[in-house]
Amino acid sequence: MEIKDQFYQYIQQLQDTITTKVEKIDGTVKFREDLWERPEGGGGRSRIIENGNVFEKGGVNISAVHGALPQSMQAYFGVQEADFFACGLSLVLHPKNPMVPTVHANWRYFEMYDKKGQLVDQWFGGGQDLTPYYLFEEDAMHFHSICKRACDLHDTDFYALYKKKCDDYFWNAHRNEARGIGGLFFDYCKASENRSMQDWYNFVTEVGDSFLEAYIPIVIKRKNLEYTDKQRDWQEIRRGRYVEFNLVHDKGTLFGLKTNGRIESILMSLPPHVQWVYDHTPETDSEEERLLTVLQHPKEWML
Amino acid sequence: MEIKDQFYQYIQQLQDTITTKVEKIDGTVKFREDLWERPEGGGGRSRIIENGNVFEKGGVNISAVHGALPQSMQAYFGVQEADFFACGLSLVLHPKNPMVPTVHANWRYFEMYDKKGQLVDQWFGGGQDLTPYYLFEEDAMHFHSICKRACDLHDTDFYALYKKKCDDYFWNAHRNEARGIGGLFFDYCKASENRSMQDWYNFVTEVGDSFLEAYIPIVIKRKNLEYTDKQRDWQEIRRGRYVEFNLVHDKGTLFGLKTNGRIESILMSLPPHVQWVYDHTPETDSEEERLLTVLQHPKEWML
Numbered sequence: 001m002e003i004k005d006q007f008y009q010y011i012q013q014l015q016d017t018i019t020t021k022v023e024k025i026d027g028t029v030k031f032r033e034d035l036w037e038r039p040e041g042g043g044g045r046s047r048i049i050e051n052g053n054v055f056e057k058g059g060v061n062i063s064a065v066h067g068a069l070p071q072s073m074q075a076y077f078g079v080q081e082a083d084f085f086a087c088g089l090s091l092v093l094h095p096k097n098p099m100v101p102t103v104h105a106n107w108r109y110f111e112m113y114d115k116k117g118q119l120v121d122q123w124f125g126g127g128q129d130l131t132p133y134y135l136f137e138e139d140a141m142h143f144h145s146i147c148k149r150a151c152d153l154h155d156t157d158f159y160a161l162y163k164k165k166c167d168d169y170f171w172n173a174h175r176n177e178a179r180g181i182g183g184l185f186f187d188y189c190k191a192s193e194n195r196s197m198q199d200w201y202n203f204v205t206e207v208g209d210s211f212l213e214a215y216i217p218i219v220i221k222r223k224n225l226e227y228t229d230k231q232r233d234w235q236e237i238r239r240g241r242y243v244e245f246n247l248v249h250d251k252g253t254l255f256g257l258k259t260n261g262r263i264e265s266i267l268m269s270l271p272p273h274v275q276w277v278y279d280h281t282p283e284t285d286s287e288e289e290r291l292l293t294v295l296q297h298p299k300e301w302m303l
Numbered sequence: 304m305e306i307k308d309q310f311y312q313y314i315q316q317l318q319d320t321i322t323t324k325v326e327k328i329d330g331t332v333k334f335r336e337d338l339w340e341r342p343e344g345g346g347g348r349s350r351i352i353e354n355g356n357v358f359e360k361g362g363v364n365i366s367a368v369h370g371a372l373p374q375s376m377q378a379y380f381g382v383q384e385a386d387f388f389a390c391g392l393s394l395v396l397h398p399k400n401p402m403v404p405t406v407h408a409n410w411r412y413f414e415m416y417d418k419k420g421q422l423v424d425q426w427f428g429g430g431q432d433l434t435p436y437y438l439f440e441e442d443a444m445h446f447h448s449i450c451k452r453a454c455d456l457h458d459t460d461f462y463a464l465y466k467k468k469c470d471d472y473f474w475n476a477h478r479n480e481a482r483g484i485g486g487l488f489f490d491y492c493k494a495s496e497n498r499s500m501q502d503w504y505n506f507v508t509e510v511g512d513s514f515l516e517a518y519i520p521i522v523i524k525r526k527n528l529e530y531t532d533k534q535r536d537w538q539e540i541r542r543g544r545y546v547e548f549n550l551v552h553d554k555g556t557l558f559g560l561k562t563n564g565r566i567e568s569i570l571m572s573l574p575p576h577v578q579w580v581y582d583h584t585p586e587t588d589s590e591e592e593r594l595l596t597v598l599q600h601p602k603e604w605m606l
Binding site for chain 1: 335337351353360362477478539543546547550551557560561566567570571573574575576577578579580581582
């Protein structure tokens with residue numbers, strides 16, 4: 001089977017596995033499924049959860065699209081007219097309880113063809129990262145340790161490399177702080193002398209397979225913790241930073257918006273309830289300030 | 304007095320006039336004032352109101368900045384190294400009651416100089432526009448009639464021209480709808496054969512002087528109307544669109560974020576409480592749907 005078919009099959013199964021598990025943890029609501037078609041070719045299967053007991057809002061979406069590479073993407077990739085195929089799974093989960101972190105993950109595969117339909121380029125990309133509102137160091141270490149284990153099975157240099165890329169990518173430049181406490185981010189994973197596309201497939205699906213183990217134990221541990229209205233306000237204010245990152249800096253989001261993607265599937269990443277308070281500053285020596293310090297100075301969690 | 308000094312004096316006075324009036328209407332809270340300096344030259348006076356009886360959040364900010372034109376602005380204006388001076392007043396008011404529209408206004412003046420300090424270009428820009436959550440046609444007509452009157456005193460072509468520019472500018476392209484029901488938007492107002500910079504000054508300040516008359520009567524008329532939780536939800540969902548426009552499309556905001564402006568003064572425009580609900584669609588024949596139809600098909604209010 002071709003890599004693209006293997007991978008498309010993989011993300012379909014992974015979507016099932018993840019949504020089944022998330023529904024089980026939530027216990028009260030089910031994902032709503034929306035199938036959509038892209039007029040220029042392909043489509044997707046979005047699964048959205050809202051107003052759950054544990055998950056206030058989230059989406060676990062897959063898509064597989066193809067056709068002529070849109071002009072905006074030609075400029076982006078620095079290529080001329082070409083055809084493309086792209087498929088991937090994107091997920092964001094926004095828990096209700098501020099003690100449970102928001103999580104984001106994405107695994108994707110891309111092919112480009114010349115005018116004769118010959119494959120001229122292909123690569124994988126993706127990653128997974130955590131955005132806490134209250135920092136439990138052991139949760140951060142757990143998440144990173146699972147990320148590292150998945151990496152180490154393929155290359156002991158990967159974790160340090162992709163952890164750094166993640167910190168760099170999810171940097172909310174206008175706020176001088178990270179969106180969250182990171183994880184993994186990789187892109188343009190192409191065949192080379194010492195790594196075939198099949199090797200990359202094995203690595204990317206290893207990370208995909210690690211997702212539930214990286215995230216779900218944290219949810220189970222924190223979902224029933226008590227919290228105050230003030231802690232909920234802090235969560236909603238921090239969610240504002242999440243919105244700022246996604247709308248101002250995130251290439252995936254802007255890309256989708258500018259290439260006429262399915263808006264509701266792209267913007268499912270935005271949190272349900274959000275606040276913007278003028279010049280909000282946490283109290284000295286508070287838990288909120290402690291989180292900010294770590295976001296301003298990304299940490300090594302695996303030392 | 305030079306135009307730049309005249310205009311800077313004007314916006315300082317206008318800030319006082321507007322904040323005094325807004326405080327009087329609100330009746331419960333006062334603006335907080337923050338003076339700030341720009342390391343590269345100049346600074347501003349931000350005035351922020353929060354948690355009022357009528358106004359949930361808002362800012363009426365002035366700034367006057369100068370120095371070397373940042374590189375990102377060189378590219379934007381298509382010029383080489385230059386010095387600049389810019390001053391202006393920016394305001395956004397987010398009322399609590401969903402029956403009262405959000406309002407935005409901005410009046411600004413820009414000068415550019417060559418390396419010898421010679422003035423090489425100068426222009427005015429600005430406008431004012433209304434974003435209702437429930438559409439009262441008489442309010443839209445009132446707002447536009449005051450805009451038109453201010454325009455007509457200077458040129459009977461201005462209203463149609465700047466009303467159109469406003470509809471075009473505040474177009475939330477990825478949603479295929481306008482941010483609000485418009486008003487006026489103008490930019491690069493430069494001296495020409497039949498209009499001096501002093502003429503433009505007179506026009507721009509005419510619009511500035513019209514602001515309170517355009518907006519305040521609407522606030523007074525609607526601020527005590529009853530509303531339901533569902534109507535409040537709708538307001539918060541629509542505020543999400545406001546955020547999307549400001550962070551994805553608004554040149555002023557992106558400009559500020561990318562040129563190291565004062566973040567809290569730029570992002571004071573973001574509403575206090577916001578919601579994103581997946582694939583939200585108003586009920587058929589509802590007031591909410593009626594608003595959407597008008598936003599999707601900008602109307603002429605002065606026919």
